[in-house]
Amino acid sequence: MLTDLPWIPIEDDGFIGLIGPVLYKPFVDGVGRFRFTAEEKHRNRAGFVQGGMLMSFADRALGNTARERHPERAQTTVQFDIHFIRAARLGEVVEMECHILKETRSLVFMEGRITTEDELVATVKGIWKIIERRDPPGN
Template sequence: MNDRDGWIAMADDGFIGLVGPIYHWPFDGSATSRFRFFPESKHTNRMDVVHGGMLMTFADRALGFTARRGDLQRRQATVQLDVHFVKSVRVGEIVDFEGRIISETRTLAFVDGMMTVGGETVLTARGLWRVWSETSKA
């Protein structure tokens, strides 16, 4: 998939490949990361706004990659995801997400983030990710 104005498409042959593309800004090694999503008609619900499930999927993917710190080999899974919907999102709007690592232990990553459209908050999220070492089993 092609990059879009510096944003890198996240390649995924699984579920995200069906609902994406989702983009990320190049990781710089910090505890904060940035993501972008361009809603299409396939993402809407009966009210002609972006389906809440799609916004939750975007938040889950963004927070998961934030917890991963750009290391695609790091094995982890969502344990908990809390989402608060603030405003609706429409097709054609550019949806941004900024995630940050709050705290980490050897096996857990605590992350949160904010989804915005045009600088206005549309969703907040907080989550907990279980992290496994490369040698351990899930």
């Protein structure tokens, strides 16, 4: 059962490591599930979770989902749209469910919903460009 699957920390010594921890569940049916607990370091001047934190969280969650079937693949975000519905509060567990809408040879079209305690915080859509890896000249 999906609720029995463990939450696993994303290993990242870069930017996500600074704003995390961000956790995920093993992928089931191609759906990505991610979460973080809103801490003081995520606070904006109004005392809520900074919108940029939610955007960074969503970008990583959608990107990880886009790469789920092809972990070795290089890709980059080319379009990202977020619509904020309500503020996320400190102490809340912020979760996101991500779906691949369509994948072509060069693009992955994604959507997701950010929630806290089953309340909608934001909706997100994005497009990821699949990058063809090439050997450097002379190899």
